Amino acid sequence: xxxxxxxxxxxxxxxxxxxxxxxxxxxxxxxxxxxxxxxxxxxxxxxxxxxxxxxxxxxxxxxxxxxxxxxxxxxxxxxxxxxxxxxxxxxxxxxxxxxxxxxxxxxxxxxxxxxxxxxxxxxxxxxxxxxxxxxxxxxxxxxxxxxxxxxxxxxxxxxxxxxxxxxxxxxxxxxxxxxxxxxxxxxxxxxxxxxxxxxxxxxxxxxxxxxxxxxxxxxxxxxxxxxxxxxxxxxxxxxxxxxxxxxxxxxxxxxxxxxxxxxxxxxxxxxxxxxxxxxxxxxxxxxxxxxxxxxxxxxxxxxxxxxxxxxxxx
Numbered sequence: 001x002x003x004x005x006x007x008x009x010x011x012x013x014x015x016x017x018x019x020x021x022x023x024x025x026x027x028x029x030x031x032x033x034x035x036x037x038x039x040x041x042x043x044x045x046x047x048x049x050x051x052x053x054x055x056x057x058x059x060x061x062x063x064x065x066x067x068x069x070x071x072x073x074x075x076x077x078x079x080x081x082x083x084x085x086x087x088x089x090x091x092x093x094x095x096x097x098x099x100x101x102x103x104x105x106x107x108x109x110x111x112x113x114x115x116x117x118x119x120x121x122x123x124x125x126x127x128x129x130x131x132x133x134x135x136x137x138x139x140x141x142x143x144x145x146x147x148x149x150x151x152x153x154x155x156x157x158x159x160x161x162x163x164x165x166x167x168x169x170x171x172x173x174x175x176x177x178x179x180x181x182x183x184x185x186x187x188x189x190x191x192x193x194x195x196x197x198x199x200x201x202x203x204x205x206x207x208x209x210x211x212x213x214x215x216x217x218x219x220x221x222x223x224x225x226x227x228x229x230x231x232x233x234x235x236x237x238x239x240x241x242x243x244x245x246x247x248x249x250x251x252x253x254x255x256x257x258x259x260x261x262x263x264x265x266x267x268x269x270x271x272x273x274x275x276x277x278x279x280x281x282x283x284x285x286x287x288x289x290x291x292x293x294x295x296x297x298x299x300x301x302x303x304x305x306x307x308x309x310x311x312x313x314x
Contacts, residue, residue, distance in 0.1 A: 020053030026061035049191035154235035177230035
């Protein structure tokens with residue numbers, strides 16, 4: 001296991017790579033994709049997320065290399081529109097996860113986080129007297145106005161967000177493009193969340209699903225990044241919408257420096273102190289096998305020691 005301190009931080013990495021119908025093997029200190037057209041090497045040390053679509057198989061050695069280089073892996077559905085499983089991120093520390101759980105389990109603190117998440121989407125401060133329901137109303141108006149504005153700018157007809165998950169092909173091109181764009185955004189946000197040591201399931205605005213926190217964070221960027229990318233792609237044509245949206249999102253993520261922003265934005269809305277960012281001081285990232293502490297009513301005690309000789313021990 002590499003010392004995770006020597007790896008590029010998630011903010012400095014490429015965003016994502018989606019692959020399907022290929023074999024993934026280890027190649028030197030990286031991985032390689034093999035299909036009917038030949039072999040393509042992938043420098044996974046600078047990749048934040050590898051999305052594995054249908055028809056992919058990956059060797060044990062390749063998975064070990066991806067893990068050692070801090071590259072998150074998602075097993076997804078066709079066109080990356082569903083997420084089935086995930087791999088490890090770039091930290092082994094539980095520091096951020098514990099802070100997230102603390103905020104999530106206290107109603108007052110959780111409400112403060114929710115308001116900061118909404119505030120991050122508006123250019124002007126929200127009035128302190130607004131209720132959560134009123135803030136949600138303003139957010140809904142903001143998103144509807146964004147759809148209308150982009151429809152006028154691109155000339156793409158917009159009749160509302162509507163599609164059936166079980167009947168993907170029956171949705172109109174604009175709704176398919178939006179779903180594909182948002183799925184790419186979810187994947188990258190998911191990778192950043194896991195890499196920074198947060199829990200994808202401990203949401204604040206969203207709740208009840210294993211990716212609730214992913215939806216919370218992705219919503220910070222939809223109006224700015226994924227929705228415009230989807231409208232632009234459909235304005236240029238409706239052939240291969242999903243594939244073209246993925247490529248457009250990849251470019252938009254790079255142009256908007258998304259990965260350079262996600263972890264900092266998470267730390268900001270969760271009020272994480274600067275010295276704790278990215279788990280930079282965690283000894284667990286230097287030694288994967290280092291034992292964690294043991295919980296005790298009086299505070300954390302050292303783990304990984306033999307306590308059989310202590311008074312009162314069996």
